[in-house]
Amino acid sequence: MEAHAASVVHPSGTEILATARVDERRVAWLYVCTGLTVFGAMGLAGIAMRLNQAEVITLSDSWFYRLLTLHGAGMLVAALLVSMGALWFVLRTTVPLHLGRMLFSYAAIVSGAVLVVIATLLGGYASAWTFLWPLPFDSFDAWRPWSTDVFLVGNLLVGAGFFVYCLDLLMQTCATYGGLQRALGISYLRDRDDSPPPPAVLAAMVVAIEGLMAGAAGTTIIVALIGHAIDSGLTMDALWAKNLTYFFGHSAFNLTIYLSAGAVYVLLPGYTGRPWKTTKPIVVAWLFTLVFVATAYSHHLYMDFVQPEWAAGFSSIASFGAALPPAVVTIFTGVVLIWGSRYRWTLASALLYLGFMGWAIGGTGAVIDSLIPINFKFHNTLWVTAHFHTYLLMAVILWAFALFVRMLEESAGRTARDGVSAFSLGALLVGGYGLVGVWFVSGTLGIPRRWAIHPENTAGYSLVASIFAIVFAIGFLVMLLECLRLARLASVQRWDRIPAPSSSLPTRADPEPLLSSGFQFAAVCAATVVFIGAYAPPITDAVESNVRYHHLQHGAMYLVGLLVGVAFASLPSVFARIRSHPNLGITLVIAGPVVMMLGMVPSIYESLESNAGLHLLYHVGMAALGVVTGLAAGTLGLVTGRLVFVLSIGMALMYAAGVTGG
Amino acid sequence: MADAKTGDALWKWIVGGIAAGAAVLGLLIASYAIGYNRGEDNAAAPAATTPPATTAPAETTPPPATTAPETTPAKTTPPATETQPTETAPSQTELVARGEGLWSSTGCAGCHSLDGAAGVGPTMQGLAGSTVTLDDGSTVTADDAYLEQAIVDPDAQVSEGYKAGIMSGAVASQKFDTRPEDVAALVAFIEKQG
Numbered sequence: 001m002e003a004h005a006a007s008v009v010h011p012s013g014t015e016i017l018a019t020a021r022v023d024e025r026r027v028a029w030l031y032v033c034t035g036l037t038v039f040g041a042m043g044l045a046g047i048a049m050r051l052n053q054a055e056v057i058t059l060s061d062s063w064f065y066r067l068l069t070l071h072g073a074g075m076l077v078a079a080l081l082v083s084m085g086a087l088w089f090v091l092r093t094t095v096p097l098h099l100g101r102m103l104f105s106y107a108a109i110v111s112g113a114v115l116v117v118i119a120t121l122l123g124g125y126a127s128a129w130t131f132l133w134p135l136p137f138d139s140f141d142a143w144r145p146w147s148t149d150v151f152l153v154g155n156l157l158v159g160a161g162f163f164v165y166c167l168d169l170l171m172q173t174c175a176t177y178g179g180l181q182r183a184l185g186i187s188y189l190r191d192r193d194d195s196p197p198p199p200a201v202l203a204a205m206v207v208a209i210e211g212l213m214a215g216a217a218g219t220t221i222i223v224a225l226i227g228h229a230i231d232s233g234l235t236m237d238a239l240w241a242k243n244l245t246y247f248f249g250h251s252a253f254n255l256t257i258y259l260s261a262g263a264v265y266v267l268l269p270g271y272t273g274r275p276w277k278t279t280k281p282i283v284v285a286w287l288f289t290l291v292f293v294a295t296a297y298s299h300h301l302y303m304d305f306v307q308p309e310w311a312a313g314f315s316s317i318a319s320f321g322a323a324l325p326p327a328v329v330t331i332f333t334g335v336v337l338i339w340g341s342r343y344r345w346t347l348a349s350a351l352l353y354l355g356f357m358g359w360a361i362g363g364t365g366a367v368i369d370s371l372i373p374i375n376f377k378f379h380n381t382l383w384v385t386a387h388f389h390t391y392l393l394m395a396v397i398l399w400a401f402a403l404f405v406r407m408l409e410e411s412a413g414r415t416a417r418d419g420v421s422a423f424s425l426g427a428l429l430v431g432g433y434g435l436v437g438v439w440f441v442s443g444t445l446g447i448p449r450r451w452a453i454h455p456e457n458t459a460g461y462s463l464v465a466s467i468f469a470i471v472f473a474i475g476f477l478v479m480l481l482e483c484l485r486l487a488r489l490a491s492v493q494r495w496d497r498i499p500a501p502s503s504s505l506p507t508r509a510d511p512e513p514l515l516s517s518g519f520q521f522a523a524v525c526a527a528t529v530v531f532i533g534a535y536a537p538p539i540t541d542a543v544e545s546n547v548r549y550h551h552l553q554h555g556a557m558y559l560v561g562l563l564v565g566v567a568f569a570s571l572p573s574v575f576a577r578i579r580s581h582p583n584l585g586i587t588l589v590i591a592g593p594v595v596m597m598l599g600m601v602p603s604i605y606e607s608l609e610s611n612a613g614l615h616l617l618y619h620v621g622m623a624a625l626g627v628v629t630g631l632a633a634g635t636l637g638l639v640t641g642r643l644v645f646v647l648s649i650g651m652a653l654m655y656a657a658g659v660t661g662g
Numbered sequence: 663m664a665d666a667k668t669g670d671a672l673w674k675w676i677v678g679g680i681a682a683g684a685a686v687l688g689l690l691i692a693s694y695a696i697g698y699n700r701g702e703d704n705a706a707a708p709a710a711t712t713p714p715a716t717t718a719p720a721e722t723t724p725p726p727a728t729t730a731p732e733t734t735p736a737k738t739t740p741p742a743t744e745t746q747p748t749e750t751a752p753s754q755t756e757l758v759a760r761g762e763g764l765w766s767s768t769g770c771a772g773c774h775s776l777d778g779a780a781g782v783g784p785t786m787q788g789l790a791g792s793t794v795t796l797d798d799g800s801t802v803t804a805d806d807a808y809l810e811q812a813i814v815d816p817d818a819q820v821s822e823g824y825k826a827g828i829m830s831g832a833v834a835s836q837k838f839d840t841r842p843e844d845v846a847a848l849v850a851f852i853e854k855q856g
Contacts, residue, residue, distance in 0.1 A: 238834070305769035306836075518671055522679030529683025533690055538698075567676075 008409045010344040012273030016266070017410045019093050025407070027102050031085020032404045034110065038078040039397060040476065045071045047469045053454050054462035062142060064452035065126035070116065072129030073151075076252060077113045077158060079392055081106075082400030083259035084165055087207070089403070090266035091169075091200055095176045096508055101168040101586070108161030115154030123147020128450060130249060131155070133221075133241035137228060149229045152222055159218045160590055162252065166211035167586055167640060169204050174639040175508035177201065184290070185283035196278040202286040203262030203326075207255050209643065210293050214255070216593075216647040218248030220654045223597045231603040233661045239306050240658030243298070250297035254322070257359060257391055258289065260399040261330055264352055267402060268334055271349040272341035282333065285325035292321035299370045303379065312372060319370030327363045331356045347416040347482070348409060350425055351402035358394025358432075362387050365440065383443025390436045393472075398428070401479065408483055411490030420482045427475025434468030511579050511637035514645070515570035528563040531556050535619060547660045551600055554622050555652030558596050561623035565630020566645060578635050585635030589644045592629030593651045596622065602661055754850060761851025764844055768836060773829070776855055783829060784821050790853040795822040809849045814838045 009015060017025060045067045052059040059067070084105070088097055119125040124143035127135040136148045177183035177197050183205050188196035197205075221244035227234045269276050298315030301307040334356060343349065365387030369378050378384065409415050442461045447454055454462060515521050533539070534556035543549040568574050578585070599605065599622070608614040629648050633641040752760065765771060773782035794804050797820045802808055811818050816829035838845050 238831075305767070305772075518675030521672060522675040522682065525676050525679030526683035526686065529680055530686050530690070533687050536691070538694065571672075 008344075008346065008406075008413065008415055009270040010273035010342070013270035013344065015410050016090060016270065017407060020089070023099060024089065024092055027099060027106075028085050028089035028403075028407065030106060031081050031088070031102075032400060032407075034106075035078045035081030035083075035085065035400060036397075036404065036480075038074055038081065038113065039400075040480075042071050042074040042078060043469075043473060043476070045074070047466065047473065049452075050462055050466045050469055052452065053459065054466045055459045056463065056466065059452070061452050062124060062126065065128070065142075066120045066124060068450065068452075069126050069128050069151075070120040073116045073120075073155070073158075074113065075392065076129065076249075076256075077109060077116075079253070079256040079396050080158070080162060080259075081109060082403075083256045083263070083396055084162070086263035086400060086403045087200070087204060087259045088165075090263045091204055094198060094201060095169075095172050095204070097172050098168050100583070101164055105161040105165040108157045108164065112154040112157030112159075112161065115150050115157065119147040119151035119154060123150060125151045130245055131222075131225065132245060133225065133228075133236055133238055136225065137232075149226070152226050152229065156219070156222050156226070159215050159222065159248070162211055163215040163219075163590060164586055166208040166215065167589075167636065167644075170208035170212065170643070171511075171582065171637050171640045172508060173197075173201055173204055173208065175511065175637060178509060180639045184287065185278060186287070188278070189280055189283050189287075196283065199265040199276055199278050199282050199286075199330075200262040202278065202283060203258050203265065206286050206290045206293070207258050207262065209290060210251055210258075211255055212643060212647060213294055214248050214251035216651050217244045217654065218252070219590075219594060220597065220651045221245055221248065223594055224655065224659050227598060227601045227659070228661075230598075231601045231661075233602045234659060235661040237658045237660070239301075239304060242301060242304065243307075244654065244658070246297040246300040247294070250300060251293060253388065253392070254293060254296070256396050258326065260355075260396045261326065261359075263403060264330070264334070264355065264399055267348075267399075267406060268337060268352050270406070271344040271346070271352070272337050273344075274337055274341055276333070276337055279333070281329050285329040288321045288325040292318035296322040296370070299375060300379075302372055302375045316370055316372055320367060323363050323367055323370075327359055331360055346405075346409060347421040347425070347479075348402045348406040350421065351398045351405065354425070354429065355395045355398040355402065358398060359391055362389075362391025362395060362436075365390060377446075378443055380448055381443040381445075382439040382447050382449050385449045386436045386439030386443055389439065393436065394432050405479075405483060405486075408486040408490060412486045414486075414489065416482045416486060420478060424475045424479040424482065427471050427478065429475075431468045431470070431472025431475055435465050435472060438462075438465035438468065511582075511635075513570040513572075513575045514566050514634050514638060514641045516638070521567060521570070524563050524567045528560055528567070531560045531563065534560065540615075540619075548656055551656035551659060552653075554596075554600055554619075555649065555656050557619050557622040558626040558629075558652050559649050561626020561628075562630040562633075562645060562649060563626075564623070565627040565632075566634060566641075567630075568627070569631045569634020569641075574631075575634065578631065582635045582637075585632040588628055588632035589636070589648065592625050592632065593648045596625045596629075596652060597655050599625070600655065600659070752847075757847045757850035758854050760844075761847035761849070761854075764848055765851055768833070770848075773832070783824060786852050786855045788856055790855065794819075796820060797822050797824070797826075806849055806853075809852055810845050813845050813848055 020028070048057065048059065049064060049067050049071065051057045052064055088102055091097060123146060125136075125147035126143055127139070127148075131152065136151070137145075139145070139148070173183050174180055181187045182193055183197055183201060185196050185202055187193035221241055224234070224236050224241070228236070265276050295315055295318040298307070298311050299319050302312050302315075338353070343353075365383065369375055369384060369387060405416060415421075438461050442458070442465075443449075445458070445461075447458055447461065515524060534553050539553060543553045569578060599618075605618055608618045626648075630645065633644040633648070635641070636644060775781050775785045776787055778785050778787040789804050790809065792804050793801050794808070795801050799822075802819060808819070813833070816833065817826040820826045
């Protein structure tokens with residue numbers, strides 16, 4: 001077996017399967033196989049759309065936009081599944097990630113994807129994955145009204161699955177590395193820590209924090225849209241809706257590359273025989289991403305003249321700050337790691353190497369588009385399609401394939417055949433870069449994106465691109481067939497029956513309460529009493545004049561409850577009882593804000609306002625929801641609990657800022 | 663700083679925090695009460711506190727032609743807090759300049775041309791004072807009132823050949839109904855286009 005292993009990785013490299021338990025391997029297979037299957041199916045939808053634009057086949061407009069919607073949402077699911085599975089699997093030897101939560105995330109994401117399929121293929125839903133208000137509700141009979149509801153719930157489930165994943169990632173990583181500053185490498189940067197976390201942990205921390213922020217924004221806009229579906233009297237500000245939609249959507253797509261990069265930090269050293277060490281430039285690069293990725297999304301709104309100019313200007317800086325540092329530092333240090341290492345070239349290691357190229361080219365395309373004058377020319381063209389397909393297709397998917405092949409090669413104890421590897425890699429490269437290259441050229445020519453038909457005399461571009469897409473699909477298929485061969489060999493070896501070597505699981509510190517000093521308790525109690533003022537009758541009367549202030553009052557009541565809940569959860573006697581129930585806590589921190597926002601649907605609270613008693617009870621209920629959320633946040637540990645606290649009240653504030661009606 | 667794990671010390675901090683919060687809340691309530699009472703006083707004697715020149719719009723602003731003569735003084739004399747007649751009215755040149763700025767900053771040019779070219783919406787060239795045919799076949803003169811309504815409530819009267827819902831959706835976030843000065847500036851700019 002050792003001889004086989006030596007032929008799969010570098011002589012000094014470490015196998016990844018040998019350190020994994022059987023159930024951990026199965027979870028990784030589940031994620032990567034499902035993700036690649038969804039990718040294949042969505043890829044077929046993409047080829048069909050391209051052939052339609054090439055006028056080779058004829059799709060009705062209705063079916064084109066259904067497929068466009070399905071392709072966008074489905075590819076997000078595919079990219080999330082493969083990259084989440086990859087990072088989780090490589091990180092679990094360093095951080096004791098929770099298996100059950102990972103399975104819950106899988107169930108939620110796959111259920112959401114099924115609902116998206118039902119909404120698009122059966123219900124005809126076709127407003128694109130962006131569900132921009134008010135289009136989902138103005139179908140002009142192009143799709144059935146119920147399909148909008150199903151699509152939104154599907155997206156909510158996908159978001160919930162990713163949210164749980166990020167919660168677990170943040171909780172366990174902070175507990176293992178002793179807090180936020182150590183896990184982010186800030187202590188190391190300030191020379192207070194000699195043993196910085198590995199680069200994969202830095203990537204995981206950034207993904208977890210940004211993922212939770214994006215999840216909060218996504219939950220707010222989707223719940224608001226669901227609120228409109230329940231009661232058409234609820235409306236919202238279109239600019240607010242677009243900001244939240246892209247905060248969620250852009251960040252989610254963006255995070256898939258960072259998830260994958262985290263996995264590469266662990267996979268690549270297996271072929272170089274050298275560890276990928278954390279250096280200060282790597283820490284700084286990821287801190288840049290942490291600061292800027294949340295605001296970079298605004299480059300999707302450069303052309304929305306009502307978006308404040310400062311937001312556009314800051315977004316341009318943020319787009320550079322978020323994208324360039326980790327890409328440059330990771331690619332540079334990765335190539336340096338390979339240089340002179342007698343890199344073990346296999347199908348998997350070649351995929352890892354080629355993924356750097358996709359990240360570099362796709363990222364450069366994005367940075368060019370983030371320049372405001374260029375964006376005005378390019379943003380609604382196929383240039384944008386080219387850039388995100390480059391980094392998703394030629395980096396995220398190649399890296400997912402790398403993990404898939406690596407696991408199979410280790411399981412089978414041998415590598416993929418050289419000839420087949422060369423053919424499939426060649427087809428993937430020629431097909432992939434041909435496909436995105438035509439999009440880049442088409443974009444510079446001004447051919448618009450998201451249209452079933454293209455300007456006259458441009459069908460030739462689509463035809464060439466379609467041929468390249470089919471070449472890529474052939475490469476994909478050949479690689480899958482080779483993987484099947486490796487899987488057959490692995491099943492003969494019955495590798496998954498072999499128990500993992502007895503390696504001790506990483507230890508984690510006990511969770512800490514959210515409030516740990518008397519001063520913190522005093523501050524929370526003082527804030528609670530001040531915000532109880534939100535219940536004052538003059539305020540209740542005054543907010544009747546404006547729906548947003550009305551929602552703000554409800555948010556303040558929810559905050560009262562949150563503060564009380566946090567204080568209670570931090571009491572030593574209470575904390576000792578609740579600390580062992582983080583799963584219940586995770587459930588409630590998701591459910592609490594969702595119920596709070598749904599409770600602000602006009603048809604629910606307006607009917608209560610005529611009765612003073614019921615009205616008061618409703619307001620008390622808002623605080624009660626806050627108490628539940630606060631107590632639940634207390635089970636998640638210091639860093640995660642506090643972030644959840646901020647995001648919960650943030651959701652109430654975001655909702656109040658944009659939702660009107662009633 | 664007390665350790666939260668020792669119960670006695672913790673309760674002292676909690677009680678102290680509640681007391682501090684109560685003090686802040688008390689100050690807020692007191693401020694509100696003082697402000698409320700002062701407002702009541704003002705409402706009870708508006709004439710005594712408001713300079714005469716600012717309470718009678720009739721003296722500074724001629725009533726519009728549509729104002730019914732039987733309008734009661736109570737209706738034509740707004741509360742002291744709402745009157746701003748002492749502000750110097752902008753000159754026509756200033757209005758046009760302001761309107762030009764708004765035309766650019768609010769993106770009107772995205773749909774309406776100033777040179778007669780076709781667009782998503784009708785051109786502004788020669789619009790002011792012209793006779794506009796509406797989508798129901800009726801006609802209306804594009805006077806100030808028409809132009810103001812077209813900005814504030816675009817769906818009220820839709821020109822023939824155009825669709826309702828497009829401009830109203832685009833300008834909803836501008837809340838022109840709360841910005842009469844800006845609407846007047848835009849109208850002045852449109853009139854300037856001939």
